[in-house]
Every structure is written in C-alpha cells, then in structure tokens.
Amino acid sequence: MKVLVVERDPTYSRASTVLSIGGIRQQFSLPENIQMSRFSASFLRNINEHLGVPNEPPIDVQFQPSGYLFLAPLERAAGLEATVRLQREEGAQVALLSPTQLKEKFPWIDTEDVAVASYGLQDEGWFDPWTLLHAFRHKAMSLGVLSCAGEVRGFVTSASDAMVPQGSAAVTARIRYVHVHMPDSREYQPVACAIVINAAGAWAGELLGAAGLPGELCQPPLPIQPRKRYVFSWHCPDGPGFSCPLLVDTTGAYFRRDGIAGNYLGGMSPTEEEEPDAGDLSVDHDFFQEQVWPRLARRVPAFSSLRLRSAWAGYYDYNTFDQNGVLGPHPKLDNLFLAAGFSGHGLQHAPAAGRAIAELVLRGRYESLDLRRLGWQRLEEGKRLEEDGVV
Incomplete structure (x- = not known):
C-alpha cells in the first residue's frame, strides 16, 4: 500500500495542533470520548513503542500530569456528579471535591458559587503538541509514507449506480482521482487513489464541497466549520x-x-x-x-x-451539529473515510482516531474501540450525541 499525505501548510504554522494548549483529559460525558482519551493516554505513555524510530533519540512529549479541574455551580452539580460516575465506570480515576476540600487542596481558589468540583487523578494534564506532531510525521516517513506540499481542490468520481434504479437513495460513487494543486503551479496534479481519508480539520466540510463531487451524494453536508x-x-x-x-x-x-x-x-x-x-x-x-x-x-x-x-x-x-468528531466511512462515497470535527479535543483523540481509521481501512471493522456512534449515520438521522465537556 502506498500512502500519500497532502499537506497545504508543511510548516504547520497555522495548524490547529501546534496552536493548541496540548491538553489531555478523561473527563468527558460520552463513553466514546472517555474511551478515546484512555486509549490516547496509554499511547502517549508508551509512545516510543509506537512512534520510536531505530537509531533516533527517544521521544519525550513533556507530559505534565497535573490533571483537569472542572468547577460546577449548584444548578450543574448533579450533572457533574453523574458524569463522574460514568467516567469511573469507564475506568477513569476522577475525584469529586466539595468546596471545603477544594479550598484545602488549592488554597488560591475563591470557591464562591462552586457547589462541587471534579479533579482528574491520572492520565490528565498537558504535553508538547509540536513534539507529538513531529513524532507522528517522522515515524510515518520512516515507514515509507509519501508527503507533498499542496492542496486538494478537486475530485474525479466514478458512479457505481449502474444496477440501481434511478432516484434510489442507494446511489453511490467512488473517488478515482484527487486533483492536487501544487505551489507555484498553474496546473493540477491528478493522483489516482483507492482510499481517500478526509482529515482536513477545520476545512473538512469545505473539502467535501470541492469540484467533482456530485452534490446529491454529499447530502446532508458535513457540518464542520x-x-x-x-x-x-x-x-x-x-x-x-x-x-x-x-x-x-x-x-x-x-x-x-x-x-x-x-x-x-x-x-x-x-x-x-x-x-x-x-x-x-x-x-x-x-x-x-x-x-x-x-x-x-x-x-x-x-x-x-x-x-x-x-x-x-x-x-x-x-x-456545528453536536461538537463531536465524525469518524468512519462516508455513506455515499464508497472509498472515502472521515476523521474530523472534534471541536477542540482532536489533538488528544488523534492516536485513537488514527487507529480507528486504520482498522476500518485494513480490516473493515473497529477492533480497539467501538466508535460506530461517531459515524455519519447520526447526521442523516438528526440524532445528536450530546457532550457536556466541550471547553
């Protein structure tokens, strides 16, 4: 398998990863988000087993295990306590603190209007985003992944609806080529492909509106901005x-x-x-x-x-639909997979999301984590996955 990464910002100067504060936490209200955080925490703890390159210095993401501390007023106290129960059921170590306990542990906090607080005891804190990004990229290149500086601006599709009645909702297509616009070039470079993964972050929705994708096959639109x-x-x-x-x-x-x-x-x-x-x-x-x-x-x-x-x-x-990632296969473009829309927690979930997409591509199913609820189907059905922990 040949893998090509198309990156329009090879310096990563505008990349969300390097402009983030590098946090990782277990304190989410959806089981899938908690599970992805736990997976990613284990990945970071053993990062040199996953991303280490022979004869290269060991990777140190400079993890600071200082935890997350969420404060809740009286009207949100019951909700926070219920969320902590779920986090504990998923294996996260989270403590509930009363205002008195909070003041004893962190004397610098004014506890006025705080009814309860949740405090992560393990696998929470922050790390250096650039180091993780570089480690992923360096490992990929060492394994033969190709990279080019350019921007995908168009697609060539092949309809696969010959055996489907006209007007059927089951009509699908495949992406045969992507048109990559190279810097300082007036022409597109067509790249043949068997699989396309849209991990374009904040521009993932815009990318699905690019030239060459049949509009009727991109409905509903991907609600990512x-x-x-x-x-x-x-x-x-x-x-x-x-x-x-x-x-x-x-x-x-x-x-x-x-x-x-x-x-x-x-x-x-x-x-x-x-x-x-x-x-x-x-x-x-x-x-x-x-x-x-x-x-x-x-x-x-x-x-x-x-x-x-x-x-x-x-x-x-x-x-904009429910502030959670959209992960998995596109329902109408047979060879397109999505990994975007994480609304601020994409960096910490990147190892888990990457693993999930790799399993779908290579084996056709999730194996490490069951992330089917994060798929496109909820967009079609209008069923939001509500996450209370979006910061």
Whole structure:
C-alpha cells in the first residue's frame, strides 16, 4: 500500500495542533470520548513503542500530569456528579471535591458559587503538541509514507449506480482521482487513489464541497466549520504554583500553568452570538480584557495583578451539529473515510482516531474501540450525541 499525505501548510504554522494548549483529559460525558482519551493516554505513555524510530533519540512529549479541574455551580452539580460516575465506570480515576476540600487542596481558589468540583487523578494534564506532531510525521516517513506540499481542490468520481434504479437513495460513487494543486503551479496534479481519508480539520466540510463531487451524494453536508479561538499568555509571580491543574471555571474560562516561573496560558470560547470572524488568525485583545480576565481574577484573586505577555489564535474544527468528531466511512462515497470535527479535543483523540481509521481501512471493522456512534449515520438521522465537556 502506498500512502500519500497532502499537506497545504508543511510548516504547520497555522495548524490547529501546534496552536493548541496540548491538553489531555478523561473527563468527558460520552463513553466514546472517555474511551478515546484512555486509549490516547496509554499511547502517549508508551509512545516510543509506537512512534520510536531505530537509531533516533527517544521521544519525550513533556507530559505534565497535573490533571483537569472542572468547577460546577449548584444548578450543574448533579450533572457533574453523574458524569463522574460514568467516567469511573469507564475506568477513569476522577475525584469529586466539595468546596471545603477544594479550598484545602488549592488554597488560591475563591470557591464562591462552586457547589462541587471534579479533579482528574491520572492520565490528565498537558504535553508538547509540536513534539507529538513531529513524532507522528517522522515515524510515518520512516515507514515509507509519501508527503507533498499542496492542496486538494478537486475530485474525479466514478458512479457505481449502474444496477440501481434511478432516484434510489442507494446511489453511490467512488473517488478515482484527487486533483492536487501544487505551489507555484498553474496546473493540477491528478493522483489516482483507492482510499481517500478526509482529515482536513477545520476545512473538512469545505473539502467535501470541492469540484467533482456530485452534490446529491454529499447530502446532508458535513457540518464542520473553522471557528477561531484565542490563547492568551500572561505572567503572575504570585499565581498558583506547581500543583496548578488545568482549571475550567463555572463561567467557561480556563487556564493552566506554563512552566514553573509564574507563566500561564488560558482563554475562553465565545458565545454563538460573539463568534469572531474566522477569515484570519488576528487576536482581539479586548476579549481578554473584557471577558476572560474578569472571570479569572474572580476565581483566582492573585490574577487581579497579572500581566499579559502575548496571544495567538488557532482553529477549532467545529462540528456545528453536536461538537463531536465524525469518524468512519462516508455513506455515499464508497472509498472515502472521515476523521474530523472534534471541536477542540482532536489533538488528544488523534492516536485513537488514527487507529480507528486504520482498522476500518485494513480490516473493515473497529477492533480497539467501538466508535460506530461517531459515524455519519447520526447526521442523516438528526440524532445528536450530546457532550457536556466541550471547553
């Protein structure tokens, strides 16, 4: 099997992976998301068995096992407790903390309006995203995977409906070629293919609208769009110390430690009405001043005197349908598989998602994890998978 990766940003300067904060957690409300996190945690723990290359230095993703800390007000306390019960049933180690216990463990927190908190005890924290990305790429290249800098802008399909009555919903097609537009070239390079995997992240939905794909075979449309998210970096010498987890506030604001010298990373997802223009990666610093900082300072009084250092923006591959990944075969394009739409938790689920797609391609079925509910069928049936843990 020959594998070609088409990457339009070979420097990864705009890649969601390297612009993320690199978190991994078990604290989700869907069994599939918990299971993928547990798979990925095991993968990272044994990363050199999976991605190590002979005669190359060992891989160190610089994992910081400081956990995630979710805070819930009274009206969401019962829901959080139910979610923790599910996480424990799936094998995750998560503690529930009362406001008193929370204050004892993290004295720097103001517990006003907090009814209960959940704290990950194992396999939660953050790591270096660039190191993981490089390790995946380096291992793939060592195994003979081909890579080219270019952009897929079109397809050539072969209809396979000769034996199907006209108008039947069962009409399908196969992708025979992809048209790859190369840098500094006026022509497309046609690439013959037996299997196509759409892992285009925030542009996965747009890619299915490319030239050559019959519109009637791409219905319903893939509901994935780029959503811009800011990450802010600040310094506070009197802020939380080494034991600081990745804290998700009752308001949705979050932060984590960045090293051990009083530096922190954090941000907050805007409301649907306040979504910024995703046309570029510019940063709205007023969003930090007006929305993020007041929430942080209320929860951590020491942050009242923080100093903003820098900021950047990256993309969520946002699934507008239910904010969960779409994984598996396309229902009408016989040789197309999807792996996108993870809405902010794609990096931590990448090892599990990659394994799942590999099993489908090579063996025709899931073996490690049963992820059928994340497939396209729920989009056709309008059945949302609700995930309470989208940050």
